[in-house]
Amino acid sequence: MATNVQVKIQGIRVEEFGSPQVMKYADFELRAPGKGEARVRLHAAGVNFIDIYQRRGTYPVNLPWTPGLEGAGVVEAVGEGVTTVKPGDRVAYTSVPGSYAQAIIAPADKLIPLPPELSFEQGAAFPLQGMTAHYLLHEFHKLQPGDTVLIHAAAGGMGLLLVQWAKHLGARVLGTVSSEQKAKTAREAGADEVIIYTEQDFVKESKCLTDDKGPDFIIDGVGKDTFTKDLQAVRTRGHVVIFGSASGPAEPVLPNSLQARSITVSGGSLFNYMNTREELLMRANGVIQGIKEGWLRLKVDHILPLREAGTAHEMLENRRTTGKVVLTCEA
Ligand SMILES: NC(=O)c1ccc[n+]([C@@H]2O[C@H](COP(=O)([O-])OP(=O)(O)OC[C@H]3O[C@@H](n4cnc5c(N)ncnc54)[C@H](OP(=O)(O)O)[C@@H]3O)[C@@H](O)[C@H]2O)c1
Structure with a gap:
């Protein structure tokens, strides 16, 4: 043509x-x-x-x-x-x-x-969700086997990829979802524990599931309804990454409120994590490899x-x- x-x-x-x-x-x-x-x-x-x-x-x-x-x-x-x-x-x-x-x-x-x-x-x-899962799990808190990660909206497009990838990296995965049906989907993807956050308090539940310490790492694409509570749930010296606002923009936090428990917070946007063709292909091929090897569905x-x-x-x-x-x- x-x-x-x-x-x-x-x-x-x-x-x-x-x-x-x-x-x-x-x-x-x-x-x-x-x-x-x-x-x-x-x-x-x-x-x-x-x-x-x-x-x-x-x-x-x-x-x-x-x-x-x-x-x-x-x-x-x-x-x-x-x-x-x-x-x-x-x-x-x-x-x-x-x-x-x-x-x-x-x-x-x-x-x-x-x-x-x-x-x-x-x-x-x-491409968009897979490469986002790649940078979220490789550029902030480097998950060690045995670390606990909490993933919000764990049955969503992003959520299911994050659950599988975090499991592949050896983490213990807690997911939050809005319904029992979505909880089943998140468990099928490999989530170890699923909290129905429309019925249960995810701060309390995630503390209970981690000997009162809280998750090491929280990945939040929900925003308004979850972010402030993430800062209560995450363990001392833990990390929260906010990368979306499905429920609306997150409430502002005072920097000094992070000080007492040495919490760190990042913002994530895929468009900053594929700056060159090499970086784009590195992330895309990481996703494709996971699909071919069968651990990422x-x-x-x-x-x-x-x-x-x-x-x-x-x-x-x-x-x-x-x-x-x-x-x-x-x-
Ligand atoms: N920054 C980046 O690089 C980047 C890249 C890709 C995606 N994202 C973000 O990741 C998030 C997920 O994106 P996705 O495309 O995979 O969507 P998705 O997770 O498939 O769908 C959004 C989910 O968010 C949850 N949610 C909670 N409160 C909500 C509300 N008030 N309204 C609507 N949904 C609500 C729902 O799950 P429950 O019913 O289980 O609560 C819903 O199914 C979005 O915030 C998106 O902007 C960011």
Whole structure:
């Protein structure tokens, strides 16, 4: 296919911020790939909580906007100077906006070779959440065998990957979830203990489960409802990483309140942990290796057609999902 032409595609367009209903399925034109870029014909797009923050207008994006930062498909055309991929290559990626569509223009150096063992749905499920699990478990508190880690929303897309990876590193894993059904899912992924935090006080329960010391490390993507309590739950000299706000932004804390028990806190954003192609591939290949070796399973529990992106968002933001949500992008 010629490189220097626009193509007509279909996908989601957003003209105003708001509820899932602002996402409309529409026809639009995709420009030709420029220097260093590739056009990827998408088979699947990953749905992530950040898409919801952006759709609501909580995180800034320019309108009109096509949601989605993650996908998988086949390279269809490349621009000048591209040497890392060629037409016909299967690829996956994250951090390229506009993925709720049939095709995308991506910087070629962001494309991850997708091995034949992984389906396109799996390819759209692993980059953002898998590489996030990688940096969260390797860049802050280095887990030692026997350490206890507490993972909030343990049956979610992030949660299930973190549970499995922390177990692989030899940790004892405590998870929190909102329901018995999700507790079962988290246990199946390997969580040693699961606290239903809508019914039980996770501070009290996690202390009880650790001889009153508290977890060594807490990984929190829930935010408002959990972060202040994390600081009570974590052990003296323990570490809390806050990397999301599914329940809303965390309450502020006074730095001196961390002093008495020497608690450390980090903030995490994947976009700071794949600064070079080498770093991107190191993290992506770490995830792929885990999948190939069988200790990391991608649980793609919800696959919906692109037209139903609104339903996918409603399910995710209303806590009705477990594992990963993926949209299929074929016409
Ligand atoms: N900073 C980064 O690098 C990065 C990268 C990826 C994801 N994240 C963050 O990680 C978190 C999880 O993302 P995900 O895509 O994997 O989503 P997810 O965990 O599959 O879904 C969100 C889960 O959060 C829990 N939750 C608690 N209170 C909630 C509320 N008021 N509303 C909605 N959900 C609530 C729910 O689990 P329960 O029902 O069990 O409570 C829900 O299923 C998000 O905060 C996201 O922004 C951050």
